[in-house]
Amino acid sequence: QVQLVESGGGLVQPGGSLRLSCAASRSIFIINTMGWYRQGPGKQRELVADMRSGDTTNYADSVKGRFTISRDNAKNTVYLQMNSLKPEDTALYYCNAGFMGMNYWGQGTQVTVSS
Numbered sequence: 001q002v003q004l005v006e007s008g009g010g011l012v013q014p015g016g017s018l019r020l021s022c023a024a025s026r027s028i029f030i031i032n033t034m035g036w037y038r039q040g041p042g043k044q045r046e047l048v049a050d051m052r053s054g055d056t057t058n059y060a061d062s063v064k065g066r067f068t069i070s071r072d073n074a075k076n077t078v079y080l081q082m083n084s085l086k087p088e089d090t091a092l093y094y095c096n097a098g099f100m101g102m103n104y105w106g107q108g109t110q111v112t113v114s115s
Helices: none
Strands: 004-007 009-014 017-026 031-041 045-051 054-058 067-071 077-082 089-099 102-105 110-114
Touching: 004 089, 017 031, 017 089, 017 110, 031 067, 031 077, 045 067, 045 077, 054 067
Parallel strands: 009 110
Antiparallel strands: 004 017, 017 077, 031 045, 031 089, 045 054, 067 077, 089 102, 089 110
């Protein structure tokens, strides 16, 4: 099993930045895929960015050039650096891990972009 704990959400003005963190309960070096999803008000959960073995990354078109996913294996932590935030980025952000054929989710961290 993998437990995931997100942090770093909050209220930020348009154009601002936030960095989300996802701490895993086991070594992320052996986890196949780690990623970030989000669910905005009245919307379905969608992929924001993920990182696969070999550090291959994938981003939603809506965040390309603004968000960056990264990992620190020594800290068993995955990050999502979010720059140039827009009101439409407002959502509950979830960390996800794909491991041994199972999907694991964190509890989510709220990001609100508003002036």
